[in-house]
Amino acid sequence: MENQQEGPVRRESGPKRRVGVRPVLIASVAGCAVLGGVLVLLPRERSAEPAAPSPGAMAMAAVGSGVPAALPGLAELIDERKEAVRARPEDATSWAVLGAAYVERGRRLADPAYYPRAEKALRTSLSVRPRRNTRALAGLAALSNARRDFPAARRWGEAALKLEPRRWTTYPLLIDAYTGLGEYKAAKRTLDRLSGLHSGPAVLARAAAVYRDRGWREDAAASLTDASAGAQAPAERAAYLERAGQLAFERGDLDVALRHFREAVRLDPDQRAAQAGQGRTLAALGRTTEALNAYRAALAEQPCPQYALELGELYESLGMPEAARVRYGLLRERVRRAAADGADEELVLGRFEADHGDPKAAVRRLRAEWRRQPGTEVADALGWALYRAGEPEEALRFALSATDPEPGGGVRDAVSMYHRGMIERNLKHHGAARRHLTEALRINPHFSPLHAPMARAAVEALGEPPDEGVPEMDDGAD
Numbered sequence: 001m002e003n004q005q006e007g008p009v010r011r012e013s014g015p016k017r018r019v020g021v022r023p024v025l026i027a028s029v030a031g032c033a034v035l036g037g038v039l040v041l042l043p044r045e046r047s048a049e050p051a052a053p054s055p056g057a058m059a060m061a062a063v064g065s066g067v068p069a070a071l072p073g074l075a076e077l078i079d080e081r082k083e084a085v086r087a088r089p090e091d092a093t094s095w096a097v098l099g100a101a102y103v104e105r106g107r108r109l110a111d112p113a114y115y116p117r118a119e120k121a122l123r124t125s126l127s128v129r130p131r132r133n134t135r136a137l138a139g140l141a142a143l144s145n146a147r148r149d150f151p152a153a154r155r156w157g158e159a160a161l162k163l164e165p166r167r168w169t170t171y172p173l174l175i176d177a178y179t180g181l182g183e184y185k186a187a188k189r190t191l192d193r194l195s196g197l198h199s200g201p202a203v204l205a206r207a208a209a210v211y212r213d214r215g216w217r218e219d220a221a222a223s224l225t226d227a228s229a230g231a232q233a234p235a236e237r238a239a240y241l242e243r244a245g246q247l248a249f250e251r252g253d254l255d256v257a258l259r260h261f262r263e264a265v266r267l268d269p270d271q272r273a274a275q276a277g278q279g280r281t282l283a284a285l286g287r288t289t290e291a292l293n294a295y296r297a298a299l300a301e302q303p304c305p306q307y308a309l310e311l312g313e314l315y316e317s318l319g320m321p322e323a324a325r326v327r328y329g330l331l332r333e334r335v336r337r338a339a340a341d342g343a344d345e346e347l348v349l350g351r352f353e354a355d356h357g358d359p360k361a362a363v364r365r366l367r368a369e370w371r372r373q374p375g376t377e378v379a380d381a382l383g384w385a386l387y388r389a390g391e392p393e394e395a396l397r398f399a400l401s402a403t404d405p406e407p408g409g410g411v412r413d414a415v416s417m418y419h420r421g422m423i424e425r426n427l428k429h430h431g432a433a434r435r436h437l438t439e440a441l442r443i444n445p446h447f448s449p450l451h452a453p454m455a456r457a458a459v460e461a462l463g464e465p466p467d468e469g470v471p472e473m474d475d476g477a478d
Contacts, residue, residue: 056080058233063100066142066169067202067231068239071270074105085121095125096135103143108270110304110334112341118143119342134163134170141173148344150180150373168198172206179213182375188214201230205240212247213376215405215412221247238268245277249284250413252444257281272302276310283314284446305331305338305348312356317449328356344369350381355450359388376402380416383423392426399423403436414440414447418455425458434462 053061059073069077081098084091099121106114122143125136137160144153154177160170171194178187191210194203204227211220224244231237245260258281264274279295282288295311298304312327331352335345346369353362362385370378383398399420403412421437424430437459446452 059101060097062233062236063097063104064169065202066172067233067236068108069101069104070233070235070268071105071108073235074101074108077101078105085124090128092125092129092133093135095121095128096133096139099125099136100139100142103139103146107146108272108302110272110302112147112338112343115143115147115341115343132163134160134167137163138167138170138173141170141177145173145176145180147342148180148347148373149342150177150375153177154181166197168194168203171197172202175206175210179209180375181373182379184213201227201232201236201240204230205243208243208247212250217247217251221251234267235271238264238271238274241267242271242274242277245274245281249277249281250444250447252414252446254281254284254446258285270301272298272304272307276302276304276307279307279314280310283449288314288318299327299330303330303334305334305345305352308334309348309352313448313450316356317453328352347378347381350385354381354385354388359385359390363389363391370398376416380419384419387419387423387426392423395423396420396427412439412443414444415451417443418447418451421455422458425462430462431465434459434465437462 054076055070055073056076056079057073059069059077062069062073063077078098078101081094081101084094085098088094099118102114102118102121106112106118118139122136122139125139126133129136137156141153141156141160144150144156153173157170157174157177160167161174164170171190175187175190175194178184178190187210191207194206204223208220208223208227211217211223221244224240224247228237228240228244231240241260241264245257245264248254248257248260258278261274261277261281264271265278268274275294275298279291279293279298282291282294291314292311295307295314299307299311308327308331312324312331315321315324315327331348335349338345346365350362350366350369353359353365363382366378366382366385370382379398380402383395383402386392386395386398399416402416403420405412417436417440421433421435421440424436425433437455440447440455441452441459444452
C-alpha cells in the first residue's frame with residue numbers, strides 16, 4: 001500500500017472519494033420472533049417511547065467511540081465514574097472511562113489541570129488490570145495527544161493496537177500521533193486501515209484531516225460536510241462544523257467559514273473553538289467590534305494560548321498595544337500552567353516569541369521541539385523564528401521542508417507560503433519570493449491581520465517580473 005498511487009484524478013488536487021469513508025445508509029429492519037414454532041401474540045397496546053439517554057450516557061457513548069462529547073454530559077459522566085471507583089476500587093473499566101472523560105474535558109476547556117487527574121485514573125486502571133487493558137492504553141494515547149507528546153501517543157497507541165488490531169477507535173489516535181511526528185505516510189496507511197474497518201462520521205472527519213494535510217482541500221471539505229451531516233449528537237456535529245469552518249477560512253471562503261462557525265455555536269454553545277473562529281473570520285471581513293467580542297467570549301471560557309495570540313495580534317493591528325500586551329501576558333501564563341501539568345505548548349510560545357518577544361529564545365525552544373517531534377507545523381515555526389533571529393539561510397531549509405509536497409503532502413497554507421516568501425525575499429531570491437507571497441495571498445488574502453498587509457506590501461515592493469530574457473535571482477524551487 002505504501003507504493004500505491006496516492007489517488008486518481010482529483011477535483012482540486014486530491015483523490016476521488018475513498019472506499020470506506022463514504023456515507024453509510026443505515027436501514028432499519030423489522031422482524032418477528034418465533035420460538036419453538038409458537039408465535040407469541042402480545043396485546044395491542046401502544047408501547048411507551050424509550051426514554052432519551054441521559055447526558056452522562058451520551059458522553060459515555062462519545063468517549064467510548066472517540067468522538068467529541070458535550071461538556072454537561074462529561075461532568076455527569078465524571079461524577080458517575082468517581083462514585084463507581086469509590087464503591088469498587090478494582091473496577092479497571094470505570095477507572096479507564098474516568099481517565100478518558102478527564103482528557104476530553106481538559107481538551108474542551110483548554111485546561112491542562114485535568115490531565116494529571118486523567119493520568120492518575122488511567123494508570124490506576126492499568127495497575128488494577130495490567131494485562132489486555134486496551135481501553136487504558138488508548139486513553140493514555142489520547143492523553144499524550146492532548147498534551148502534544150506525540151512520541152508517547154505513538155507508543156501507547158501502538159501498544160493498544162497490538163492487543164486489539166480490529167478496535168477501530170485506536171486508529172484515529174495513531175493518525176494524530178503520526179501527523180504530529182511528521183510521519184505522513186504512516187498516517188495515510190493508518191487511515192486506509194481504519195477505512196477498511198469502520199465507516200461513519202468519525203472516520204470521515206479523520207479522513208478530512210489527512211486530506212487537508214496532503215493538500216486535497218476539496219476532498220477534505222466534502223468529507224467534513226458528510227461527517228457533519230451524519231453526526232447524531234449536537235456536540236459531535238458542532239465539532240465537525242468547526243473543522244469545516246477552519247478549512248473554509250484557510251481557503252479564504254470567509255462567508256462559508258462564518259456560516260459553519262455560527263451553526264457550530266448554535267448547536268453547542270460550549271464550542272469555543274468555533275467562537276474563536278468567528279472572531280478570526282469577522283476580523284478578516286472588517287467587522288472589528290464583532291470580532292473582538294467573539295474572541296473575548298471564547299477566551300473567557302476557554303483560555304487557549306492560540307486564541308490569546310490571535311486576539312493580541314488583532315489588537316496590535318488596530319494600534320492598541322496595551323490591549324495586545326494583556327493578551328500576550330495571558331498566553332505566557334497559560335503556557336506556564338500547561339507545562340506544570342505536563343502539556344507541551346512550546347509551538348505556540350515559539351511562534352509568539354518569534355514575532356513579539358525574543359526570536360533567539362524562539363529558536364532554542366523550537367529546535368528542541370523539532371528534535372522531539374519534527375512535524376510540518378514545527379518546521380514552519382522554526383524556519384520563521386530563524387528568519388526573525390537573522391539566520392535566513394538556515395531558515396529557508398526549514399521553510400522548504402514545511403512547504404514541500406513530498407513529506408507533508410503539499411498543504412501549502414497561506415501562512416507557511418508567506419513565511420517562505422519573506423525568507424526568500426531576504427535572500428534576494430526575488431522570483432521565488434514573488435511567487436510564494438502571491439500564492440499566500442491567493443490562498444487567503446486575509447490570513448492574518450498583521451502579516452497579510454506585510455505580504456501585500458512585499459509583493460508591491462518586488463514589483464512586476466522582469467521582461468523575458470532579463471535574469472532574475474531565484475532559487476528555482478517551488
